[in-house]
Amino acid sequence: MATLVSHPDEVRIVSKRFGQGATKIDRYLELDGYKAVRKALGMQPDAIINEVKNSGLRGRGGAGFNTGLKWSFVPKQSVKPKYILCNGDESEPGTCKDRLIFEEDPHSVIEGVIIAGLAVGASSGYIYIRGEYRYLLEIMQKAIADAYAKGFLGKNIFGSGRDFEVYWHGGAGAYEVGEESALMESLEGKRGVPRIRPPFPAVVGLWGGPTVINNAETLASVPPIILAGAEWFANLGTPKNGGTRLFCLSGHVNKPGVYELPMGYNLKKMIYEVGGGIPNGRKLKAVVPGGSSCPLLTAEEIDLPMDFDTLMKAGSMLGSGGVVMVDDSTCMVKFALRIMKFYQHESCGWCIPCREGTDWLDKTLTRFHSGGGIRKDIDNIQYLSENMLGRTFCPLGDAAALPTISIVKKFRKEFEDHLEGRPCPFEKKGTVEQLPVFA
Amino acid sequence: MRFSDQFEQRFTEMLTHYPTKRSVLVPTLLYAQDEVGFLSEEVIAEIASRLDLTELDVRNVISYYSMLTTKPRGKFNVQVCRNISCLLRGADELIEHCEKKLGIGHKGTTPDGLFSFEHVECIGACSWAPAVQVNYDFHENLTTETMDRVLDEYRKKVQ
Numbered sequence: 226m227a228t229l230v231s232h233p234d235e236v237r238i239v240s241k242r243f244g245q246g247a248t249k250i251d252r253y254l255e256l257d258g259y260k261a262v263r264k265a266l267g268m269q270p271d272a273i274i275n276e277v278k279n280s281g282l283r284g285r286g287g288a289g290f291n292t293g294l295k296w297s298f299v300p301k302q303s304v305k306p307k308y309i310l311c312n313g314d315e316s317e318p319g320t321c322k323d324r325l326i327f328e329e330d331p332h333s334v335i336e337g338v339i340i341a342g343l344a345v346g347a348s349s350g351y352i353y354i355r356g357e358y359r360y361l362l363e364i365m366q367k368a369i370a371d372a373y374a375k376g377f378l379g380k381n382i383f384g385s386g387r388d389f390e391v392y393w394h395g396g397a398g399a400y401e402v403g404e405e406s407a408l409m410e411s412l413e414g415k416r417g418v419p420r421i422r423p424p425f426p427a428v429v430g431l432w433g434g435p436t437v438i439n440n441a442e443t444l445a446s447v448p449p450i451i452l453a454g455a456e457w458f459a460n461l462g463t464p465k466n467g468g469t470r471l472f473c474l475s476g477h478v479n480k481p482g483v484y485e486l487p488m489g490y491n492l493k494k495m496i497y498e499v500g501g502g503i504p505n506g507r508k509l510k511a512v513v514p515g516g517s518s519c520p521l522l523t524a525e526e527i528d529l530p531m532d533f534d535t536l537m538k539a540g541s542m543l544g545s546g547g548v549v550m551v552d553d554s555t556c557m558v559k560f561a562l563r564i565m566k567f568y569q570h571e572s573c574g575w576c577i578p579c580r581e582g583t584d585w586l587d588k589t590l591t592r593f594h595s596g597g598g599i600r601k602d603i604d605n606i607q608y609l610s611e612n613m614l615g616r617t618f619c620p621l622g623d624a625a626a627l628p629t630i631s632i633v634k635k636f637r638k639e640f641e642d643h644l645e646g647r648p649c650p651f652e653k654k655g656t657v658e659q660l661p662v663f664a
Numbered sequence: 665m666r667f668s669d670q671f672e673q674r675f676t677e678m679l680t681h682y683p684t685k686r687s688v689l690v691p692t693l694l695y696a697q698d699e700v701g702f703l704s705e706e707v708i709a710e711i712a713s714r715l716d717l718t719e720l721d722v723r724n725v726i727s728y729y730s731m732l733t734t735k736p737r738g739k740f741n742v743q744v745c746r747n748i749s750c751l752l753r754g755a756d757e758l759i760e761h762c763e764k765k766l767g768i769g770h771k772g773t774t775p776d777g778l779f780s781f782e783h784v785e786c787i788g789a790c791s792w793a794p795a796v797q798v799n800y801d802f803h804e805n806l807t808t809e810t811m812d813r814v815l816d817e818y819r820k821k822v823q
Contacts, residue, residue, distance in 0.1 A: 400786075
């Protein structure tokens with residue numbers, strides 16, 4: 226069970242029911258549960274879409290696309306059934322927020338799925354939960370069964386004359402399945418190999434039907450928007466970046482944990498005030514701002530508001546909310562290698578630039594870190610990475626390349642320090658520092 | 665072959681969730697593996713025939729997902745996360761410690777069949793690193809000392 230944390234700067238919207246026993250449906254109802262669906266049942270579909278669009282809610286899985294706009298791409302008329310697919314395949318290294326939503330407030334996700342369904346005219350939805358999260362799948366199975374028992378799901382929901390089905394689905398371990406087209410392949414019982422786009426899932430998705438795919442946190446943000454309005458939500462954040470989001474602080478930080486902060490919260494403040502700074506009197510060297518696929522920021526680049534547009538301008542990404550602090554005792558070559566080993570492991574092999582690129586980069590970085598590097602390798606690592614960008618069906622190739630390029634560019638000296646057979650300057654055998662555990 | 669009643673009940677229910685039979689494949693394989701311990705030839709043949717798939721179709725899917733295995737494992741599968749957040753908080757030391765303690769390496773199984781050991785990628789416990797999953801149970805904020813206690817508890821479970 227994950228430990229909950231808190232900080233006075235938090236604005237609790239998605240996490241407002243955390244720690245309050247809201248997995249029980251009666252408790253959820255006491256805490257304003259299923260009120261938003263009741264309200265949405267009395268609204269026109271276009272009105273729901275506009276409300277979500279105007280709220281400035283953007284995809285919390287990482288892409289940051291306007292959620293209402295995504296919903297509006299679903300054709301009104303469709304011969305094939307339409308579907309809602311909740312992406313709960315949280316696997317981006319550094320990210321552990323959807324886990325808390327499923328653990329503490331599963332009904333908010335179900336409610337978000339139903340509202341999305343009402344908005345686009347779908348009558349069923351799937352909640353896909355990664356295989357490792359077995360205990361969360363069980364929580365969700367119970368939540369869905371309870372909602373059926375109350376008449377909130379199934380035929381004639383809330384006595385409205387509308388039908389809506391929600392089904393659970395469990396994965397079996399694959400990072401790539403978090404990508405929307407691979408997610409659909411997986412749900413259809415296949416290898417999670419990405420599909421080419423266009424057509425986009427909003428037009429041709431699950432079993433060929435129009436499909437809305439949203440991250441679990443995105444869907445859990447929808448009920449509060451319906452209840453309190455687009456303007457309220459939009460004003461919580463910065464322009465075009467509505468609301469709050471769950472930031473997962475991890476790595477070299479004194480108070481790791483998942484904190485809900487307004488969009489646009491200053492990163493420096495997040496690290497030093499919310500996170501309590503860097504442990505052991507160490508200095509911050511780098512930050513992964515939104516999961517391992519985001520280009521790293523150096524300690525000099527952190528005085529900025531955490532929203533999608535600012536991070537993009539700063540040459541990185543807000544990503545999935547996984548903020549990982551890296552202190553000055555860390556070897557950045559080793560860090561780059563660890564990231565690359567992950568993507569090499571997760572590459573499905575469908576697209577050659579990613580399959581071969583991650584493998585060669587892994588091999589080169591491994592040799593380099595162990596002291597066998599030559600000067601030419603440094604440029605080669607960058608060149609190989611740059612040649613993966615945009616050349617794959619899904620963004621896994623980009624996800625491997627982007628952080629690598631940023632590390633080579635921003636920490637080139639550390640690569641040079643490994644040259645000519647010199648041992649890694651950061652390896653200190655026998656002097657491993659124990660980091661404090663925040664409980 | 666026979667699975668438990670719970671498996672059959674869930675399998676029948678899952679078939680009603682989707683417009684195609686094949687869609688139940690991934691969760692079904694994992695549930696079958698939980699019962700049998702691994703995806704044996706017999707399990708693969710059974711599931712393929714139930715879903716009107718070839719055994720090759722099923723094997724193709726199995727090889728994609730990291731949790732699915734066609735080889736037997738120990739009763740308790742110790743999975744130590746080695747990704748960035750855990751790495752920064754001592755995953756390497758934890759891995760080294762477990763390997764020494766269990767006397768096995770990556771993907772190894774102890775001779776008594778009690779423990780298997782694996783390095784895994786991010787398990788979604790980044791804010792509570794370093795983290796380990798034993799079968800489906802999470803163990804977080806670990807040190808080498810608390811890791812020993814975790815292993816001892818599993819050992820006691822079978823005594």
